Structures are given as C-alpha cells and as structure tokens.
Amino acid sequence: MPLVRIDIGNTATPELAQLIGEVVYAAMIEIAKVPQHDKFQIITRHAAEQLIYPSEGYLGIDYTPGIIFIQVFWVTGRSTDVKKAFYRKIADDLHARTGVRKQDVFINLIDSAREDWSFGNGEMQYAPT
Template identity: 35%
Template sequence: MPLTRIALRAGKPAAYRQALTEGIQRALIAEFNVPEDDIFMVISEQDESNFVYNRNYLDIQRSDDFVLIQLTVTNSRTQEQKKALYKRIVDNLAEYPGVRREDVFINLVEVLKENWSFGNGIAQYAL
C-alpha cells in the first residue's frame, strides 16, 4: 500500500492533476505489482512563494511545471524494480499530461513492513 504525495504549483486543471495520479498509479501497478484499487494519494498545490526548489540542481533545468512526487513504500523492492518504477513514472507523465522529464522529481521513502500502519483507528502491523 504505497502512500503518494504529489506537490506542484497551483493553477493546473483537475484533468492535469488526475493524469498525474493515474500515471503514477499505472507505474506502481506495472513495476511494484500494486493492486489496481490500492491507491492512497495526496495532491498539494502551492503558490510560487511556498514551492521552493533549485531550478538547476545537478545541471537539470527545471521549469514552473516542476512536480515533486514522494512515495512511501515498504522496503521489499529490488534496486532494479525501483529504477524501473522511476522510469515508468517519468515516461507515463511525459506521455500524459505532458510533463517534461526534467520536471519530475521522485523521492522514495522506504519503511520496514512491520512499521506500516493499515489504519482503522488502531495501528495494525503486517508481518
């Protein structure tokens, strides 16, 4: 059950934001074998003064269409699966809604499976 946080500049239409979530979800299904209906995503839109990033970090030219994606997952995937996920997300978002590859920033946060809470008011841990 990945948890996905997406941050971007305010002002994009609902269809654009939906395309982001769909492209990320398709990548998670394909590369991490996540069930289709296993989706937990939060989109946060920021005005310019509250969305701070280096436009040239590592010599990558970022634009106002910069999208920051943070995925929290269990630490059960291989390095190859992670690389495939990153590529698939970038490819999906480049195709639709047309995000430049340079404007996609992915941060993967891994947690131990026994530390993952599944909710319902009481922390339940998968073993």
C-alpha cells in the same frame, strides 16, 4: 501499501492533477507490483513561492515552475532496478500523456518496514508473525 504525496503548482489544472495520480498508480501496479486497489494519494497545490527548486538547475537538470514533486512511502524490499524502472515509467508516461517535461518530474522513495503501517482501526494489519 504505498502512500503517495504529489505536490504541484496551483496553476495546474484539475485534469493534470488527476492524470499525475493515475500515472503514478499505474506505475506502482505495473512496475512495483503493488496490489490493485492499494491507492492512497494526497495531492497538494502550492503557490509558486512554496515550490522551491534550484533555478540554476541541479546535476545537469534544469527545472521550471511546472515542477512536480512525487514522494512515495512504501514497504522496503524493491531492487534498484525496479526503482529505476519506476522512475522512468512515471516520467515517460507523464510526458507522453500530458506533455510535462521529464526534467520537471522529481521523485523520492521512502522505504519502511511492514509494521510501520496501520490502514485503520488502530491495528497493525501487517504485523510480523
């Protein structure tokens, strides 16, 4: 049930945008054990001045205008080890498949309860029993 928001510069190619979505989805299935076909993504392109990051770097990481912001909303319960593996898998695979700098892969996870989701019809499909 993840919802993924991907924010990239408007100079990124359509192919890169598609590959980012594929890499994130593959990591969700392999590492986070998300069910197959549970793919909800919003990819938004931004002008350079709309992607704000510290030009002097942060925590020893330097960024470029090629920065990719990935935010994943999902159900709480995954361990710290799973989250670490998820971050690594996405950064490694994006670098290997597209040449994106690992430093430019910024990921944020937002945990929520199962009852915080409606997949349509105005219903709480994962209502507590």
